[in-house]
Amino acid sequence: MGIRKVNYERCTGCATCVEECPMDVIRLDRSINKDEMPPCQAACPAGMSMRDYIYLVVQRRFEEAAALVRNTLVLPGVTGRVCFHPCEEDCARRKVDEAVNIRSLERFVTDYALESAPGPVPKLHNEKIAVVGSGPCGLAAASELARKGYPVTVFEALPVLGGMLRAGIPEYRLPRDVLEREIDSVIELGVKTLTSTPVCDLESLFATGYKAVLLAIGAAKSRNLAIPGEDATGVAYGLDFLRDFNLGKGSRLEGKVAVIGGGNVAVDAARLALRTGASQVTIIYRRSRAEMPAIKEEVKEALAEGVRTKFLAAPVQITRENGGLCVTCTRMKLGKKGADGRRQPEPVPDSEFDITADRVIIAAGEEAEVPSKWGLKLKRGAITTDPTTLATSRRGVFAGGDAVTGPGYVIQAIASGKKAAAGINCYLRGEQPGFEEARRVNKPPLKGVDKKARNTAAHLGIAERRNQAEVEAGFSPEMALKEADRCMACGSKAFIKYLRDCMTCFLCEIDCPEEAIYVSPERERRKPLPW
Numbered sequence: 001m002g003i004r005k006v007n008y009e010r011c012t013g014c015a016t017c018v019e020e021c022p023m024d025v026i027r028l029d030r031s032i033n034k035d036e037m038p039p040c041q042a043a044c045p046a047g048m049s050m051r052d053y054i055y056l057v058v059q060r061r062f063e064e065a066a067a068l069v070r071n072t073l074v075l076p077g078v079t080g081r082v083c084f085h086p087c088e089e090d091c092a093r094r095k096v097d098e099a100v101n102i103r104s105l106e107r108f109v110t111d112y113a114l115e116s117a118p119g120p121v122p123k124l125h126n127e128k129i130a131v132v133g134s135g136p137c138g139l140a141a142a143s144e145l146a147r148k149g150y151p152v153t154v155f156e157a158l159p160v161l162g163g164m165l166r167a168g169i170p171e172y173r174l175p176r177d178v179l180e181r182e183i184d185s186v187i188e189l190g191v192k193t194l195t196s197t198p199v200c201d202l203e204s205l206f207a208t209g210y211k212a213v214l215l216a217i218g219a220a221k222s223r224n225l226a227i228p229g230e231d232a233t234g235v236a237y238g239l240d241f242l243r244d245f246n247l248g249k250g251s252r253l254e255g256k257v258a259v260i261g262g263g264n265v266a267v268d269a270a271r272l273a274l275r276t277g278a279s280q281v282t283i284i285y286r287r288s289r290a291e292m293p294a295i296k297e298e299v300k301e302a303l304a305e306g307v308r309t310k311f312l313a314a315p316v317q318i319t320r321e322n323g324g325l326c327v328t329c330t331r332m333k334l335g336k337k338g339a340d341g342r343r344q345p346e347p348v349p350d351s352e353f354d355i356t357a358d359r360v361i362i363a364a365g366e367e368a369e370v371p372s373k374w375g376l377k378l379k380r381g382a383i384t385t386d387p388t389t390l391a392t393s394r395r396g397v398f399a400g401g402d403a404v405t406g407p408g409y410v411i412q413a414i415a416s417g418k419k420a421a422a423g424i425n426c427y428l429r430g431e432q433p434g435f436e437e438a439r440r441v442n443k444p445p446l447k448g449v450d451k452k453a454r455n456t457a458a459h460l461g462i463a464e465r466r467n468q469a470e471v472e473a474g475f476s477p478e479m480a481l482k483e484a485d486r487c488m489a490c491g492s493k494a495f496i497k498y499l500r501d502c503m504t505c506f507l508c509e510i511d512c513p514e515e516a517i518y519v520s521p522e523r524e525r526r527k528p529l530p531w
Helices: 016-020 039-043 050-058 062-072 074-081 100-111 134-147 176-187 202-207 238-246 263-273 296-304 410-429 479-485 507-511
Strands: 026-029 127-134 152-155 192-194 210-215 236-239 257-259 280-283 308-311 311-323 322-339 343-357 359-362 397-399 493-496
Touching: 016 026, 016 343, 016 507, 039 050, 039 257, 050 100, 050 479, 062 074, 062 100, 074 100, 074 176, 074 410, 100 479, 127 134, 134 152, 134 410, 202 210, 210 507, 236 238, 236 257, 238 311, 257 263, 257 322, 263 296, 263 359, 280 343, 311 343, 311 507, 322 359, 359 397, 397 410, 493 507
Parallel strands: 127 152, 127 210, 152 192, 210 397, 236 359, 257 280, 257 359, 280 308
Antiparallel strands: 026 493, 311 322, 322 343
């Protein structure tokens, strides 16, 4: 007697059998369906297998879930707070009700199991590697290379580590103790760090024994608008404004502030301006809200906090008037789609109007600062690299993150750092880069899936958001369990474990919605199966 067979072609991984088994002999197995991956994992730039760690959460194996996350992803405490979560956009459950709150679950397991970070890794190779920049790309690459046994040194021009994670993202989104903890987890691998050490000459690195260099310098230079008056007193650039405040050099604001731009820097600057004394903040953006590249949740929170908006408006001039500033704008309309897939803004003739402000913050885009003496091939200001290895035009020099792609998201920079580390390893070992075979994205059956409300963490009340306190709270274990239970484990299959313990209660067979489990040939079946 006992379970005789599982029809894996029928099994959808719904976990009904797992839940119903009183002897705990049935599990879900990700390895049976290796040619397919869940849509959430396919959407993640870093390839995180959310399904696997969420399944561990369901089983209350929080420490194991955290270890699995950290084994795949560096800085999960950061991405669990600031990621733009493309995984949720592609979550299959969206076709039933709402996406699984994957980002909050990642944050939960990381915060819950603080001791899950790995310790030092023994050095297996002698080739020293220099990583220039300690932002998400640089830290990800340093972590990957240290895990492979390389001696790695990170060079940071700022007096503190973290790059734009520290200098660009406000503390109310990313608490500094969390960032410190995540950076420490990289250093504990054996990575050396040098702050206040800008790299001006690549040749000096090779001359001091480094065999490979990764440029992870980010896009830390604000683009100007090229309009009259943007150099007037009272006008600042978004990155400079954020960097000064985040590094303790900023002063409080007063009066009305106008922020020009629609990206994350613009939204962060607007919300920070409110927290530093501004009485009114207005975002001026040349497209509509739907076209804003900023993370949607951050835009929503900004509006809830009182940030005003003036969409379809483009500044054409800034002038000083009566001790303040006047931003002259022209109204815009959206025309045909451009190369980036967004409709291009076009000026409306004779539509100029003025917006008065005491301070103006320009956040109209960012770019990398690449010294000409580095001798690298560039394209529109970005470093040109091999798409597979991220090698630059100079032998032994690699580049990744925003310096290559332009301004992007943290998780994209982390993925780029991982790719660069793989390219450097192949270069130093004299190996050809491997190519991962494309896998089909699993499309789980949705028939019979019950609707379950999405769980969201608590947020600080609007009246309390006048300091740097973290706005969003984390999940409690109970909330995490409830939300993890909404995951449909796309692509998983059932398999039998501890067959000797099966008591042949038939619950798995009776309750299987796909009739994929066959318990005993002696038992009279409810109806014949086709297999």
